[in-house]
Amino acid sequence: GEKVTVYSISGDWAKVKAGSKTGYVHASFLTNSNPDSSADTSTPAKTTTKYVNVDKGSHLILRSKASETSSILDSLPRGEKVTVYSISGDWAKVKAGSKTGYVHASFLANSNPDSHAGTSTPVQTTTKYVNVDKGSHLVLRSKASRSGKILTSLQRGEKVTVYTASGPWVKVKARGITGYVLASYLSDADPDASTADDGNNSSEPTPDATVTKYTTADLNLRKGPSTLTSVIEVLDKGTAVKVYSEEDGWAKVEISGKIGYVSTNYLTSAAQQSNGKVTSIVKKYDLSLDELANIQMRVSPQTDTNNRYIRSDAIKLTSHTTGVVQNGSWHIRDGAGTKNHEVGETLKEGTKVTILSTVKGDDGYTWYQISYNKAWKNATKNEVKYYLNPNNFVSDPVRSLQFLKLTSTANLNATEVNQKILAGKGILAGKASAFLTAAKQNGINEIYLIAHALLETGNGTSQLANGVKYNGKTVYNMYGTGANDGNAVQNGARYAYQHGWTTPEAAIIGGAKFISSNYLGAGQDTLYKMRWNPDVAATYGYASHQYATDIGWAYKQVDEIYNLYNLLDNYNITLEVPSYQ
Structure with missing residues (x-):
């Protein structure tokens, strides 16, 4: 019943002031009115009746x-009737017999799950489709809980055939296996049904099985999918992150090389409105996309x-x-089925592989999507063409x-850069004027x-950035220039x-001259051209x-640049987009 002032809510947590102290509490335990405000009045507390809905033979734990x-406090069997006083977050306050406590709300149903047992009434089912982001999978579990054993990955x-729903979980049958999935990742129609005839090459892979999403609030990036795990860093509202998977309210994401977990409640597929000016120009090349891909294939591009x-x-x-290769050597393909491209390598008998998913191939056979003990692989022409094609990204x-x-x-304002980008960035804090001078x-x-300096100096904290004694003088290096050959600090x-x-x-200012003289001075003045150099190819x-053999190198470099732009109110962006015959 204590009254608190709420400043903000991020994920499961609320920043509040209670008395003279400011801190964080679980938002699910806050209400808009005093829960005891009706105490000692004649108005009874509103309750509902529900039933325990767990698998046969299982029990629901009643906790204090x-x-x-x-x-x-107790272990409640399937079908037991309980009185529900309130539901807050994942938990319901209930009375079972003479005991009052808390249970997981997702295991309560409005009717007795066994009330139709022994009758001729058939179980009603519906058909739905898995609707997760491209490249992601939906986990089928043995029970309606994250603690349930993983049966397969859909x-x-x-x-899928849907039997019953209980809270956020539904009981389904898929591939002959019955289990539970989160209802929010099912839809009435196949999410890809309308894209079959859109003219795109559906066999082309999606990059790194990720999608880009944006934070809708200042958001904690955590080490694991739980509020009990430690915070890696706090992401600003509007930050772009690469999403690998989403499950049970948590998304596995990557930002600036860091991988962690954020609440899916604060992610959106739409970027926030930009205050900057974006200008696009087109540069035409006298070769086709297919010809450029053939040129790249001669230098063994990697993925x-x-x-x-x-x-x-x-x-x-x-x-x-997990599994091992049997019966000789086998080709690997970039899709499930013999119509897809061979990647130019084979796996020998005895090679260990990790199985990521099981799919039906276009040839009628069952195929495994695999990861094996080889970090970098030869890229297929299809994969190279995906990253070469500007239409996939523009x-x-x-x-x-x-x-x-x-x-x-970018036409930046030094005061805004100091306040919104460089604040708290170690030795780089307050140095906006130097960067603007160096750029000009x-x-x-x-x-x-x-972005280059923040990356090389670890946000202004590296030894080289903060000064190193050399021949009696303290010297500084903000871009890691010359810091190579084993002894990075001394060489830098x-x-x-x-x-x-x-x-x-x-x-x-001095380090910027080195950066401009190599690739930018050679006319490779976009990340795309640094990677692919289409001018020389044409x-x-x-x-x-x-600059790199990784076909996704340019694709992977842009998150930090976007997020820095996103912090500002005023800026200019000029894009040079290649166009092929």
């Missing part, structure tokens, strides 16, 4: 508090994607999720930044330059000494001076 760490668009499939009879299972506010002209000014003198986009300090970088500002017919 709304927490799985609290003491157990693919997007897979048809770390898990879009790798092998026919099920090639694998002898050692568990539900409408995405994040991925389109691989076409950002790194030689174009060397013809580099300011956001790209700042020597380079800084040789170039007179004796102040942080000198290191920011002129000479071969691949040359490419």
Whole structure:
């Protein structure tokens, strides 16, 4: 009944002031009115009657508090009638017999689950489809709880038979297996049914099995899918994250190389409205996308994607999720079925693999999507064409930044950069003027330059960034220039000494010259051109001076750039988008 002032709610937590103290409490235990405000009046507390709905032979634990760490009061059998006083979050306050306590609300139903037992009334079922993001899977569990054993992993668009619903969970049958899934990831229609004839090449893979989403509030990035796990960092509202999977209210995401978990309640597929000015220009090339892909295939492009499939009879299972190759060597393909491309490598008998999913192939056979002990693999032409094709990214506010002209000014305000980007960034805090000067003198986009420095200095905390003694002088290095060959600190300090970088500002301005002289000075002034160098390919017919062999390199670099732009109110973006015949 204590009154608190709520400042904000993020995920399961609320920032509140209670008396003179400010801190955090579980939001599910706050209400808009005093729960005891009707005490001692003639108005009775409103209650409802529900029934325990767990699997036959199972029991529902009645606890003293709304927490799985609290003491157990009783064990309630399937079908037992309880009086429900209130439901808050995942928990319901109930009375069972003479005992009052808390149970998981998802295991309560409005009617006795066994009330029709022994009658001729058939069980009513409906057909639904798995509706998760492309590249994600829906886990089928042995019981309606995250603690339930994983029975299998269902693919997007897979048809399931739905028997009963209880809270957020539904009982379904899929692939002959009966279990429970989260109802929010089922739909009445196949999510991909309307895209079969849209003219796109449906056999092309999606990049790294991820989608981009945006935070709708300041949000904790946690080490695990639970509020009990530690916070890695707090993500600003509007931050773009790569989403690998979503399950039980949690999303596994990646941001700036960090992987963690956030609440799905605070993610959206739509980017927030931009205050900046975006200008796009088109650069035409005298070659086709297919010709450019053929040129790239000659230099062994690499990928770390898990879009790798092998026919099920090639694998002898050692568990539900692992196996070994049997009966000789087998080809791997970039899709399920013999119509898909071979990736140019085979797995020999005895090779251990991890099975990510089971799918029906276009040839009628069962195929396994696998991950095996080889981090980098030869990319297929289909995969290369996906990343080469600008049309796959130009409408995405994040991925389109691989076409950002790194030689174009963002026209930033130094005060805003200091307040919104560099605040709290160690030695880089307050250095906006130096970055803007460095960008102007060397013809580099300011956001790209700042993102580069934040990455290399660990947000302004690295040893080189904070000054290293060399030949009696303290020198600074903000971009890791020359910091190689085993002894990064000493070599980076020597380079800084040789170039007179004796102040942080000198290191920011001087280091920018090195950055501009290599790729940007050679005309490769977008991340896309740094990776693919289409100018050389179109002129000479071969691949040359490419920054990376990873086909997804440019795609992966843009999150930090987008998120820095997203912090600002005013800026300019110029995109140079390639166009092929």
